Amino acid sequence: MYRFLLSRQWVITTIVALALIPVMIKLGFWQLHRHESRVARNDRIGHSLAATPVPVSELTRPGRPVPGEDVWRRVTASGTYDTKGEVVVRMRTDDEGKPGYWVLTPLVLDDGKAVLVNRGWIPANGAQTQFPDVPAAPSGKVTITGRLKADEQPGEGVKDTKGLPPRQIMLINSERQAAQLHRPLLGGYVELAEAVGKDQPQTVAPPDHSSIGPHMAYAIQWWLFSAFVPVGWFILVRRERRDRAAAASAEASETETASAEAAEAGTHA
Incomplete structure (x- = not known):
């Protein structure tokens, strides 16, 4: 059969x-x-965001990648902004998907080292071949609180494009910026959680760690x-x-x- x-x-x-x-x-x-x-990622992010802030120099050093377990850790830093070394990061969007820039400004610490600070987002209103109008960073000594992030590498959702206008970059990488600034930079960068002063860039929202997909x-x-x-x-x-x-x-x-x-x-x- x-x-x-x-x-x-x-x-x-x-x-x-x-x-x-x-x-x-x-x-x-x-x-x-x-x-x-x-x-596990959501748990790690949630724990990092809820932890008590620690000085950024305790978690990273010049030329040292930020360990995965320290990404998103809340950190503090005190120093003065180096506006001469300020750049903008192209092709970044706000929470509603509007195109614009991230404002990246080095913060010089008391020991002479510096850390890159993502002060937030500004809209791309003018010609992208020119440096945009950026809200001035607070003058004098400031104390900031933010989230520690790892250096970006080509292929992580952004392209490493050369030939950009002056003071414009496509990705945030402390080693590359250190070569431009001729100053030791701590590995990674700090994503500002709260703006210091008035009329500052729009701070980047914290990551969503509630969805499991x-x-x-x-x-x-x-x-x-x-x-x-x-x-x-x-x-x-x-x-x-x-x-x-x-x-x-x-x-x-x-x-x-x-x-x-x-x-x-x-x-x-």
């Missing part, structure tokens, strides 16, 4: 079904790992798909067997009818 399973068509169908099951299971675990990674739902979907494969294969086999049985029965009935008609015709003859 099931000899048709040995046909070329059904052998290929069975092999494909058997191959799909482990692939779908693996894809489900891949999505599960992404879910777990997202949850759809990865768990995708994992469950892949596992359900893997369970449906043998069920679907069984249904197709039963349907094929039923159709073949019906065809065989119809053929037998036609043969029997033809034989009966032939016998009747012979009798009359």
Whole structure:
């Protein structure tokens, strides 16, 4: 009854079904790992944002990448802004998606080192070939509170484009800026949490660490798909067997009818 399973068509169908099951299971675990990674990231960000601020010099040094566990940590820094070393970061948007710039200003600390400070966002209202009008940084000594971020690298959502207008950059990288400023810069940069003074750039909103994304739902979907494969294969086999049985029965009935008609015709003859 099931000899048709040995046909070329059904052998290929069975092999494909058997191959799909482990692939779908693996894809489900891949999505599960992404879910777990997202949850761990959210927990790390939430812990960092809720922690008591510490001096930025305790977490980073010149030429040293910011460790992953210290990204988003709340930090403080005291010093004076070096407006001569100020630049703007192109192609950055505000919370509503409007195009503009980030204002990046070095803050010179008491020990002579400096740290890059993202003072916030300003709109791109003028020609992008010229340095935009930037709200003046507070003068004198200031104390800031912000979030520590790692240096940006080409390929992280931004392009490393050369030939830009003066004092404009595409990504924030402390080592590159240190070469321009001829001053030691702490690794990474500080994203200002609260503006110091009036008429300052719009501060960047903290990261959303409440959403876990759809990865768990995708994992469950892949596992359900893997369970449906043998069920679907069984249904197709039963349907094929039923159709073949019906065809065989119809053929037998036609043969029997033809034989009966032939016998009747012979009798009359």
